[in-house]
Amino acid sequence: MDLSDFYDLYPDSKCFVVGAGPSLASLDLSGIHKHVVISINSSAMVMPWKDGDADKRFWISNDVLCLRWSYFWTHVAKTQSVKIVRTSWKKHEDKLTGYNFRYFSVRKSEKHPLLADDAGLCFTSSVPTGIDFALRLGCKKVYLLGVDQTMVHGNSHFWQRWPKESWPRRSDKKKYFRPEQKHQIKCFEHNEQVFMALHQEAKRKEVEIYNCSNTSRLKEFPLISLDDALK
Numbered sequence: 296m297d298l299s300d301f302y303d304l305y306p307d308s309k310c311f312v313v314g315a316g317p318s319l320a321s322l323d324l325s326g327i328h329k330h331v332v333i334s335i336n337s338s339a340m341v342m343p344w345k346d347g348d349a350d351k352r353f354w355i356s357n358d359v360l361c362l363r364w365s366y367f368w369t370h371v372a373k374t375q376s377v378k379i380v381r382t383s384w385k386k387h388e389d390k391l392t393g394y395n396f397r398y399f400s401v402r403k404s405e406k407h408p409l410l411a412d413d414a415g416l417c418f419t420s421s422v423p424t425g426i427d428f429a430l431r432l433g434c435k436k437v438y439l440l441g442v443d444q445t446m447v448h449g450n451s452h453f454w455q456r457w458p459k460e461s462w463p464r465r466s467d468k469k470k471y472f473r474p475e476q477k478h479q480i481k482c483f484e485h486n487e488q489v490f491m492a493l494h495q496e497a498k499r500k501e502v503e504i505y506n507c508s509n510t511s512r513l514k515e516f517p518l519i520s521l522d523d524a525l526k
Contacts, residue, residue: 297414298379298399303433305331305351310434311524312425312442313338318508319441319453326525328352331434333425334376337452337463338441340366344374352376355428357421359384365464379428381418399424407492408499420482423489430493430500437497437504438524444483445512451479483512490515 310331313319315338328347334354344352354376361367371378372394379397401418403410409417409427416431417423422442429437441453451474454462465472494515497504505519
């Protein structure tokens, strides 16, 4: 699908790509909404969507299973943001009409070098999609939040550090469903080569990408504190 109307929309801007890793639970996100924000999957639960410019608020997902999570309608669909989802979501289009959803097609390849004339986005998981989209937006500094790329004390998501009664629910699973560790670890492994390709693509575009998670295993991008990112 064509997203070209977004490309180079925010040249020279700062962008925060917000994953849902455990480190997100310890961050104060109040300052990020002065900038472009791309929320990934369940990180929508902690987004102050009403702050700042709605045109600079994006939510991105590869995973159609988000439709089964309780946070989807309360913290995604009805918010003032642009929702960008993979073409696999098209079969649910009747449910999404009127909520500002756009669809992306996947890249022909996620290997380095990423093809400049490929209109798709990276697709291994939603965080690489979000980074790829930030590069398309023309942002010159990209900061990753909650992109841990590892389990932290057995947890894969920030909300697992909350009291269980505050966890989101999945409609097809038992109460207090915890995403399977094997699936999460496999996802981390698949992401590694894609992050390398995105790192090289960022260098080609003269974009700086920083990682604001001090528990992250992601080594491609320099580590920086959120306080420094907001300066």
